Amino acid sequence: MKINLNDNFRNLAQSYLFSEIGRRVREYQAANPDKSVVRLGIGDVTLPLPACVTAAMQTAAAELGDKKTFRGYPPEYGYDFLREAIRAHYASFGVSVAQEDIFVSDGAKSDCGNFTDVLGDNTVYMPDPVYPVYMDSNVMSGRTVVLLPSTPENGFLPMPDERCSTGVYYLCSPNNPTGAAYSAGQLKVWVDFAKASGSLILYDAAYEAFISDDSPRSIYAVEGANECAVEICSFSKTAGFTGTRCGYTVVPGTLMAGDVSLRALWARRQATKFNGVSYPVQRAAAAAYSPEGMAACMENIAYYKENARLIAALLDQKGIPYTGGKNSPYLWLACPGGMSSWDFFDYLLQSVQVVGTPGAGFGACGEGFFRLTSFGSREATAEAVRRLRGAL
Amino acid sequence: MKINLNDNFRNLAQSYLFSEIGRRVREYQAANPDKSVVRLGIGDVTLPLPACVTAAMQTAAAELGDKKTFRGYPPEYGYDFLREAIRAHYASFGVSVAQEDIFVSDGAKSDCGNFTDVLGDNTVYMPDPVYPVYMDSNVMSGRTVVLLPSTPENGFLPMPDERCSTGVYYLCSPNNPTGAAYSAGQLKVWVDFAKASGSLILYDAAYEAFISDDSPRSIYAVEGANECAVEICSFSKTAGFTGTRCGYTVVPGTLMAGDVSLRALWARRQATKFNGVSYPVQRAAAAAYSPEGMAACMENIAYYKENARLIAALLDQKGIPYTGGKNSPYLWLACPGGMSSWDFFDYLLQSVQVVGTPGAGFGACGEGFFRLTSFGSREATAEAVRRLRGAL
Numbered sequence: 116m117k118i119n120l121n122d123n124f125r126n127l128a129q130s131y132l133f134s135e136i137g138r139r140v141r142e143y144q145a146a147n148p149d150k151s152v153v154r155l156g157i158g159d160v161t162l163p164l165p166a167c168v169t170a171a172m173q174t175a176a177a178e179l180g181d182k183k184t185f186r187g188y189p190p191e192y193g194y195d196f197l198r199e200a201i202r203a204h205y206a207s208f209g210v211s212v213a214q215e216d217i218f219v220s221d222g223a224k225s226d227c228g229n230f231t232d233v234l235g236d237n238t239v240y241m242p243d244p245v246y247p248v249y250m251d252s253n254v255m256s257g258r259t260v261v262l263l264p265s266t267p268e269n270g271f272l273p274m275p276d277e278r279c280s281t282g283v284y285y286l287c288s289p290n291n292p293t294g295a296a297y298s299a300g301q302l303k304v305w306v307d308f309a310k311a312s313g314s315l316i317l318y319d320a321a322y323e324a325f326i327s328d329d330s331p332r333s334i335y336a337v338e339g340a341n342e343c344a345v346e347i348c349s350f351s352k353t354a355g356f357t358g359t360r361c362g363y364t365v366v367p368g369t370l371m372a373g374d375v376s377l378r379a380l381w382a383r384r385q386a387t388k389f390n391g392v393s394y395p396v397q398r399a400a401a402a403a404y405s406p407e408g409m410a411a412c413m414e415n416i417a418y419y420k421e422n423a424r425l426i427a428a429l430l431d432q433k434g435i436p437y438t439g440g441k442n443s444p445y446l447w448l449a450c451p452g453g454m455s456s457w458d459f460f461d462y463l464l465q466s467v468q469v470v471g472t473p474g475a476g477f478g479a480c481g482e483g484f485f486r487l488t489s490f491g492s493r494e495a496t497a498e499a500v501r502r503l504r505g506a507l
Numbered sequence: 508m509k510i511n512l513n514d515n516f517r518n519l520a521q522s523y524l525f526s527e528i529g530r531r532v533r534e535y536q537a538a539n540p541d542k543s544v545v546r547l548g549i550g551d552v553t554l555p556l557p558a559c560v561t562a563a564m565q566t567a568a569a570e571l572g573d574k575k576t577f578r579g580y581p582p583e584y585g586y587d588f589l590r591e592a593i594r595a596h597y598a599s600f601g602v603s604v605a606q607e608d609i610f611v612s613d614g615a616k617s618d619c620g621n622f623t624d625v626l627g628d629n630t631v632y633m634p635d636p637v638y639p640v641y642m643d644s645n646v647m648s649g650r651t652v653v654l655l656p657s658t659p660e661n662g663f664l665p666m667p668d669e670r671c672s673t674g675v676y677y678l679c680s681p682n683n684p685t686g687a688a689y690s691a692g693q694l695k696v697w698v699d700f701a702k703a704s705g706s707l708i709l710y711d712a713a714y715e716a717f718i719s720d721d722s723p724r725s726i727y728a729v730e731g732a733n734e735c736a737v738e739i740c741s742f743s744k745t746a747g748f749t750g751t752r753c754g755y756t757v758v759p760g761t762l763m764a765g766d767v768s769l770r771a772l773w774a775r776r777q778a779t780k781f782n783g784v785s786y787p788v789q790r791a792a793a794a795a796y797s798p799e800g801m802a803a804c805m806e807n808i809a810y811y812k813e814n815a816r817l818i819a820a821l822l823d824q825k826g827i828p829y830t831g832g833k834n835s836p837y838l839w840l841a842c843p844g845g846m847s848s849w850d851f852f853d854y855l856l857q858s859v860q861v862v863g864t865p866g867a868g869f870g871a872c873g874e875g876f877f878r879l880t881s882f883g884s885r886e887a888t889a890e891a892v893r894r895l896r897g898a899l
Contacts, residue, residue, distance in 0.1 A: 116735065116764045117673045117705025119627030124772050159579035169572035172787060173565040179750060180561035187551035187749040221613050221752075221782070228780025229621075232647065235511030251779045255624065281509050313509025343508065357579040358571060360613075360785040372508045380516050387643045388620025390613070393752040395564060396785050 123257040130247055132476030136460070143464055152464070153499040155426070155487045156472040158291070158445075160355045162418060164399070165411030168354065171402035175395035189391035192382065193219025193363070197397045200404040201363055207409075210333045216367050216378060218385055219392050219400075223321050223349035223362040228252040229388070230317060230345070230364070233380040237315075238282035242273050244292055244477030244484075246319070249285040264480045271295040271438050271447065275308040284309065286334075287319035289326060292477045292486045293447040294439015296330040302337045309343035315370070315377075316344040321362075324353035324416055326442045341367040345377070352444065354403035354412045361392055361400040419444050422489035422496040429500050433507045446487045447474065451507060459485050467502035515649045522639055524868030528852070535856055544856070545891040547818070547879045548864040550683070550837075552747045554810060556791070557803030560746065563794035567787035581783035584774065585611025585755070589789045592796040593755055599801075602725045608759050608770060610777055611784050611792075615713050615741035615754040620644040621780070622709060622737070622756070625772040629707075630674035634665050636684055636869030636876075638711070641677040656872045663687040663830050663839065667700040676701065678726075679711040681718060684869045684878045685839040686831015688722040694729045701735035707762070707769075708736040713754075716745035716808055718834045733759040737769070744836065746795035746804045753784055753792040811836050814881035814888040821892050825899045836881045839866065843899060851877050859894035 140152060178184035192198070198217045205212040220226050227248045236258065241249045243262035253260050261282075263273035271293040286305065289296040297305070309316050316334065323332040333348075334340045346365040350356035370377040392400075402408045423440040430437045430448055437448035450459035456473030463469045474484030489496065532544060570576035584590070590609045597604040612618050619640045628650065633641045635654035645652050653674075655665035663685040678697065681688040689697070701708050708726065715724040725740075726732045738757040742748035762769040784792075794800045815832040822829045822840055829840035842851035848865030855861045866876030881888065 116707055116762060116769070118629045118675060118707050118764055120764050120767055120769065120772060121625050121627050124625070124767075124775060127775065130778075161574075161577065161579065163574045163577040164568075164571045166572055169568045172568040172571075176556075176561045176564040176568065176787070176791075179556045179564075180558060182553075182555045185553065185555040185747075185750075187553065189750055189752075221785075224782040225780060233513050233516070235513050237510045248779060255776070255779065283510060315508055315510050355577075357782075358577075358581055358786045360581075360782065370508060372510055372512050375512050375516075377508070377512065380512060383516060383519065384647070386522075387640060387647065388617060390616040390749075390752065393613075393785055393788050394750045395568070395787065399568075 121255065123255050126254050127251055132472070136470065136472065139461070139464065140470055150468050152468045152470055153495050153502065154470045155491055155496065155499050156470045157488055157490050159357050159490060160352065161490055161492060162355055162415045164355050164359065165403065165408050167405065167407045167411065168399045168402045172395045172399040175398035179394065186394050189394055189397065191386045191389060191391050193217065193392065194394070194397050197401045200401040204404045205333060205335070208332050210335045212335060212365055213368065216365050218364045218366060218381060219397065220362050220364060220389065221360045221392055222351065223319065223347045224248055226347050226362060226364040227317070227319065229384065230381070231256045231258070232384050232388070233377065234283060238280070239285070240279060240282055241285040242287070242290070243479060244474060244481035245285070246287060246291050247477070262478065265290070265293055265295070266480060267436065267449070272297055272301060274301065274304055279308065279312070281312045281314050284314055284316045285319070286316055287321070288330070289322040289439070289443035291322065292445055292472070292474065292481070294443035294445035295447070296326060296442040299329070299331050299337060302331055302334055306334070306337045306339045306343060310339055314343065318344050318346045320346055321349045322352055322443055323348065324412065325420065325444055327420070328442060330442055335365070341369045343370070345370070350400050350403055353416070354400070354408070355415060356400070356403070359396055359399060361396050418493070419489045422491065422493060425496055425500050426487055426489065429503055429507070435507060440489070444489045446489070448485050448487065450483050450485050453483065456482055456485055463506060467506040469499045469502050513647065515647050518646050519643055524864070528862065528864065531853070531856065532862055542860050544860045544862055545887050545894065546862045547883055547888070547891050548862045549880055549882050551749050552744065552882055553884060554747055554807045556747050556751065557795065557800050559797065559799045559803065560791045560794045564787045564791040567790035571786065578786050581786055581789065583778045583781060583783050585609065585784065586786070586789050589793045592793040596796045597725060597727070600724050602727045604727060604757055605760065608757050610756045610758060610773060611789065612754050612756060612781065613752045613784055614743065615711065615739045616640055618739045618754060618756040619709070619711065621776065622773070623648045623650070624776050624780070625769065626675060630672070631677070632671060632674055633677040634679070634682070635871060636866060636873035637677070638679060638683050639869070654870065657682070657685055657687070658872060659828065659841070664689055664693060666693065666696055671700065671704070673704045673706050676706055676708045677711070678708055680722070681714040681831070681835035683714065684837055684864070684866065684873070686835035686837035687839070688718060688834040691721070691723050691729060694723055694726055698726070698729045698731045698735060702731055706735065710736050710738045712738055713741045714744055714835050715740065716804065717812065717836055719812070720834060722834055727757070733761045735762070737762070742792050742795055745808070746792070746800070747807060748792070748795070751788055751791060753788050810885070811881045814883060814885060817888055817892050818879055818881065821895055821899070827899060832881070838879045838881070840877050840879065842875050842877050845875065848874055848877055855895070855898060859898040861891045861894050861898070
């Protein structure tokens with residue numbers, strides 16, 4: 116072909132992180148077939164969906180099999196029953212969001228990636244280390260990215276500094292991969308900065324249900340955020356929907372750039388390039404946000420949090436600095452003895468057969484750090500802690 | 508906000524078609540509450556999903572509710588069981604497609620809209636009238652579009668002409684909205700042109716299951732197409748999945764622009780901005796392509812085709828020129844007496860309370876034409892035909 120492809124793809128870093136982890140684990144297992152490997156690297160949920168959620172999906176499937184209750188194309192922005200359930204979810208922790216500002220999608224990753232469609236040329240700011248989708252979707256669209264280091268000095272929670280000016284800011288709280296969560300006061304600084312500079316905050320709240328302290332579960336808990344922030348959220352980690360696929364993005368009607376409504380642009384983008392979420396999935400999502408569903412989801416989250424507590428207790432005992440675990444399924448620890456991320460990975464694999472995720476895989480500032488997750492089973496987590504106790 | 512939004516959105520035509528139809532019908536009904544309106548404008552399926560399809564979805568939902576069978580993130584390009592079912596579907600009509608070239612998605616609309624992400628600056632060609640997603644997604648990304656008129660003279664099937672040079676060509680066959688389908692010979696001309704000019708064809712085969720004659724059901728039935736064509740297809744019209752949401756795009760590994768593989772770019776785009784399709788939906792889709800599922804789907808399609816035959820028989824009897832109906836759920840007719848599309852719409856609504864879709868809504872060359880669809884019930888279709896017999 117002689118057509119032009121998108122040359123920006125040449126600027127993408129190859130994402131070898133999880134394939135490289137897989138390769139090293141496979142090689143180790145091949146050489147040591149008698150050793151059992153415990154994985155605390157996984158960023159995916161493992162507990163099953165609550166019964167009322169699968170029942171809702173099955174009922175909806177049956178409706179699609181009956182001429183009297185069949186449904187065709189869903190509304191592009193989500194059924195009202197689900198948008199209302201999401202509005203009520205926000206209200207349950209005291210945040211007011213208008214139903215018409217809620218756009219249901221097949222997941223936060225899609226919305227994160229697709230949101231660049233409605234933006235023009237802006238300087239884009241994001242933390243380092245970072246969820247790779249923020250970076251890669253901006254590289255693909257040829258935008259300039261400025262990284263804001265997340266370091267022990269700032270508690271892995273970068274704040275606006277002298278390098279920051281009008282632009283688009285990606286914030287994720289509780290953070291993937293560091294597990295750190297902004298306080299209300301810190302978010303207020305970000306919102307004030309965004310309003311003063313005319314910036315847009317793209318706020319990723321995918322882990323909000325893990326918050327245990329008084330950190331805000333939504334940026335809209337902060338006054339003024341509806342004039343400067345879009346919030347992207349998901350059922351994946353709250354309700355175990357990584358395989359079921361449903362998320363949502365809130366674009367307040369109050370977000371204006373000159374005479375143009377950002378909500379109107381996102382609505383047009385979604386109506387043009389998206390055809391709504393599967394009806395049974397939307398019913399399942401609404402069931403997850405019902406009182407019964409949410410109680411079951413919070414039980415699952417409590418299970419993961421107890422795993423996190425077991426890991427955190429060991430790190431405390433060993434005096435290893437870390438963030439996360441309290442408001443997040445992730446624990447982000449400093450590799451002992453100044454080891455590099457990958458050296459520490461190899462050390463744990465070789466010595467005690469525990470697999471985590473090298474922090475360097477999430478950005479340059481992740482070098483020297485390591486991510487453990489609490490999404491495994493209790494048994495696997497306890498075994499990993501037992502082994503780590505000997506190795507650290 | 509002082510950030511820059513995507514200014515290309517200012518160049519989008521407002522899409523008033525279906526809202527304008529809705530407005531006129533509502534006003535008519537309010538003024539004439541005793542009249543019953545019959546709708547043949549709908550582009551959405553109405554028959555329920557086959558029993559084996561809903562059963563597969565329910566079983567998969569149950570699996571997600573059980574710790575032993577729970578599944579998290581799906582593979583970004585689709586489960587192997589579904590990619591294999593799609594490969595076998597192609598094989599069932601004699602077309603060879605490699606499993607690793609198949610990318611499962613939440614629908615053809617998403618893939619059509621998102622495919623511009625991997626393309627650079629090219630002249631883009633598409634028929635007029637046209638499915639609005641082709642036009643709008645290219646306007647959003649600031650590309651130059653050249654329209655190829657679909658007229659009675661070319662049987663509503665534009666062919667390469669002197670205006671065509673290296674670029675990206677959207678073809679849809681069987682066509683929405685005209686219902687016309689390219690023959691193997693015509694597609695061969697397109698493929699030869701694309702290869703000679705180094706062009707890319709984006710081939711939309713969403714209506715392939717409606718083909719009754721020997722028109723190709725896939726562009727890959729034509730030799731050389733795997734060097735110049737991407738094919739986008741869907742379960743929506745084949746299996747009644749408009750509300751269930753599943754589609755797929757075939758990007759042959761043989762598609763190269765210089766040293767760059769288009770498949771590698773699409774794979775990276777999808778892995779970055781998409782997280783795969785809901786597991787129960789993928790199971791449902793695979794069930795639709797099973798022998799039992801496909802037999803049930805073809806029964807439904809036969810039902811719609813009989814509706815189309817009833818409408819076509821009337822048009823034949825009245826001597827009204829039309830395309831479609833044979834290889835498509837759509838019939839595209841010339842408005843009698845040289846009426847404009849909207850005048851004819853109003854005439855049918857006022858005189859016999861039959862609602863169709865004004866062709867002008869699909870592009871300038873649609874003016875003077877009108878789309879009727881066969882997706883209604885048999886009863887509604889028969890009643891519409893009875894009424895149209897009096898009015899035409």
